[in-house]
Amino acid sequence: MATMTYIEALARGMWEEMERDPSVFLIGEDIGAYGGAFKATKGFLEHFGEERVIDSTLSEAAIVGASVGAALLGMRPVAEMQFADFVTCGFNQLVVNAAKTHYRWHLPVPMVVRLPTGGYIHGGPYHSESPEAWFFHVPGLKIVAPSTPHDAKGLMKAAIRDNNPVIFLEFKYLDRRMKGDVPEEDYTVPIGKGVVRREGSDLAVLTYGSTVHFALDAAERLSKQEGIEASIVDLRSLAPLDKELIRDVVRQTGKALVVHEDHLTGGVGAEIAAWITEDSFQALDAPVRRIGAADVPIPFAPPLEEVVLPTTAGIFKAMHDLARY
Amino acid sequence: MQKDETGQKHPAGLTREQLLELYYYLRLTRACDDAILRLYKQGKMVGGAYTGNGNEATAVGSSYALRREDYLFPMHRDLGAHLVKGQSLRNIFFQQLGRAGSLTRGRDGTGHYADPELRIYGNVSHLAAMIPVAVGAALASRMKKQNAVVLNYIGDGGCNVGDFHEGLNMAAVMKLPFVLIVENNQFAYSTPVARQHAAARISDRAAGYGIPGFTIDGTDVLQVFETTRTAVERARRGEGPTLIESVTMRMHGHSASDDASYVPGDLLESWRSKDPLARFEAVLVSGYSLTTAEKESTGQRIHDEIEEAIHAAMEDPAPLPETATEGVYAL
Incomplete structure (x- = not known):
């Protein structure tokens, strides 16, 4: 058992899954050399290399769309939207492609879209959005919303292993305020269980x-x-x-x-x-x-x-x- | 132009057998589209009917440059590309008629299917939305070291959607094995191309992405093939994407419910003289001694194949209503 912050725990979940499964890769803006706007992926580039930690163009539609395409070929992309607010630019890809592909094509689309979410940080109208209701309405998407470091790691691992597009809400307010015990061993928190x-x-x-x-x-x-x-x-x-x-x-x-x-x-x-x-x-x-x-x-x-x-x-x-x- | 020891010319390095194969696919595509229109008029179709009349050389010639291991992300006027990549007429008509045994089991129609075995991933109605997806496939294919190329299509209308820019730019920056063909068929539904672009050539956009761009005659199947082959080879060498603007004419309305009365008659007439099938047939007759018997046997073969596929589709049941709620999520 280790004591971790919420963001350290979800990063730990990604790290362990990348170690476990070579098909898992990360794509997003400033996630590589810079380590991400919230530093969730600090150290990942050095450890996993630039083929699996991709600093993308500033293009949310391309990040989400490319994740769908990679998932169709059997990869397990974890895409980061720098702030949940910017997922509006990737909305079409999530709703049109990610959500509907399995129903239409009977092909799994295993991908995670990480959304640093919510307010209480004085971020203003464009850095405080709660986007869940937009996607809650769409058949074919899963949405997880951990509130503790334990669940942040466990739900991240479950989301990466899931064969569907999973929207992962990361509550920015909790990133460093919330600390807790996180098992060091491999565990998942089941999606769909409160x-x-x-x-x-x-x-x-x-x-x-x-x-x-x-x-x-x-x-x-x-x-x-x-x-x-x-x-x-x-x-x-x-x-x-x-x-x-x-x-x-x-x-x-x-x-x-x-x-x-x-x-x-x-x-x-x-x-x-x-x-x-x-x-x-x-x-x-x-x-x-x-x-x-x-x-x-x-x-x-x-x-x-x-x-x-x-x-x-x-x-x-x-x-x-x-x-x- | 290459010549063999007998002095026979081989345009694009293709043998007479390969040229006849191109001819077969051009005619098969046209005949399939005609059959789809006929079914639509007979009230047997589910939903709308979209043909590629005028676009056959672009669809067939470009996809003929692919290998089996390459990926095809076609659009709704690219039936010829589906066929060249190996799709069966059975699957084409099962899709068109929304049958239980179709590749999407009736959940989606037309070319909106995927066939991972053949590496075909169809389009969605949001044109351009598949460009980033195709780019992601190119990324994954490179990660898997498949040495494969992704060929994707968009139109003169669809290339104004933001996904075009985001996808092509990402592919260019990452030097992905990706080739994008813009089928400039003069009209996006009813909107003429002059109301879509201020620029004279869509391929000029390539400079903005730092990639090669070509504008070609999309009614000349050999020119389409050669240009695409150059782009595909470049992509396979790891040198990144190419943008190809293939200039054609949409000879029918946007869909079967559109009489295209907004298209000037003299414009249609001028393009009729460049009919992709007639052009290529003339090449084969004059340069490769295509005989009347060969023309007729090709026509008969195509007729029989299409009738057999339509018959099978008509026999297949419609999907069961209770399956409608299944499979929203993967297990």
């Missing part, structure tokens, strides 16, 4: 990524101050969703709050809330609540960003109100 981070019988919070930690903080405060006990579910994968786990926890507690950093309207939370209502209406003691970013671009200046993105205080209040409903 985990209960905290058990409580009064309400369930369903969340992923950075907001898992805000929800856990809020739950501790709520327990100490009000004696309200919340279950916190870390979804870990968005596509496929762990509906079994969501059903179990919602039926145990009768109250559900979905929290994500992405915009509220049309977000992943909207689908989860709708599904819970269809699936478990009889078990609900209150309407399903949602928290997400306000429906505005993520602003730059800290006082503006703070009121747009979900906060621990806002989650605390929503949990409190839902428990008292």
